[in-house]
């Protein structure tokens with residue numbers, strides 16, 4: 001091979017290498033992902049929470065002044081949740097004559113249960129054919145690594161109205177169809193009665209509503225379906241006692257000679273009704289309102305219940321006081337209130353054991369929890385949680401609990417899972433105690449203040 005040929009070969013190889021190098025660089029640049037520094041995320045500000053017309057808490061005293069902080073003025077115009085409510089702190093003394101509806105008396109002959117009214121410590125009698133509720137195992141809510149943002153409670157009932165669709169389609173729409181169908185004969189009135197009974201309004205309230213409808217349909221000269229809707233709305237809202245106070249007594253209050261103490265709430269009810277979930281949801285609402293909350297896991301019967309509560313608390317930055325499995329619930333409740341007082345939190349929420357209804361003697365235990373707590377602080381609210389899907393069974397439970405503790409408010413859960421939303425009417429009548437909150441789903445923010453008008457609108461529209 002001549003020298004010239006060798007030179008040519010070297011030149012060609014060099015040229016090919018150069019082309020390959022340039023192509024490689026271009027391709028590598030194209031494939032590279034462009035990385036830029038992300039703007040740091042802004043943490044959700046509490047100030048963005050607006051909750052006017054939402055779950056209302058009483059404010060009998062200025063909020064707790066934390067050590068080193070100046071006391072805040074009594075009036076809190078910036079906090080829409082804490083609408084000023086002219087209610088004294090003590091729930092026993094808080095009811096105005098308009099708030100009080102007489103609880104229904106139950107002569108033995110009228111009772112639905114076969115064994116007569118259950119007494120304290122007895123098993124509550126349930127209809128023989130009812131399905132027995134077993135142990136409820138629930139998945140723990142996912143633990144959050146940082147404090148969650150909480151949906152405002154304002155307008156929750158409107159936002160969650162779709163969750164009442166089962167009651168709306170059977171009860172609300174059924175009634176509207178019957179009432180707006182023109183001239184009503186006796187058969188139509190019987191159908192209206194049946195619809196009310198099937199929605200679990202109970203015979204007394206059904207009679208009351210039918211009588212009111214019959215009178216007013218003539219008095220108002222109802223002609224169109226719009227007239228019928230307006231009449232039905234008024235009658236149903238009226239039957240829900242809109243004048244009753246639904247304020248949750250959950251704000252700290254002054255105690256003679258010992259400064260300000262946290263509000264203490266007991267959450268009671270049988271197993272599986274949704275006590276722990278409700279306690280967690282309520283803690284969220286309070287935290288969203290700028291309150292400090294301590295949780296007491298006095299459901300020592302089931303270890304997972306304390307885990308469940310602790311997880312709820314961790315999601316909103318609330319600490320949980322718990323005891324060993326099987327520990328005395330009263331001692332856990334005592335410790336929770338003690339710590340709550342010492343750390344000057346605004347509210348202590350105590351989740352109690354749920355097997356009080358069916359195990360002899362356990363109802364007495366609930367009385368003990370209350371007595372022990374009262375050695376340190378007043379119990380401001382006893383919220384009885386009832387599962388709306390259990391119908392008459394729920395009413396039997398309500399009676400038993402009312403014998404042991406002074407129930408001050410009802411939380412009706414699982415209204416999203418039933419067509420029998422009418423239980424709301426009956427349960428208030430049974431106990432003479434207002435439904436204050438309703439559970440409309442398993443979601444963390446699916447707890448709404450109970451507002452009679454919004455509830456009826458959700459059923460009828």
Ligand SMILES: Nc1nc2c(ncn2[C@@H]2O[C@H](COP(=O)(O)OP(=O)(O)OP(=O)(O)O)[C@@H](O)[C@H]2O)c(=O)[nH]1
Nearest residue numbers: 271272273274275276277305354414439440441442
């Ligand atoms: N659909 C629906 N489910 C709910 C509601 N409230 C609670 N639940 C569910 O009901 C189940 C039982 O709830 P818990 O809060 O564990 O009930 P509990 O009364 O504390 O039960 P125990 O700890 O066994 O006494 C869980 O699966 C909840 O997610 C509600 O409003 N709607």
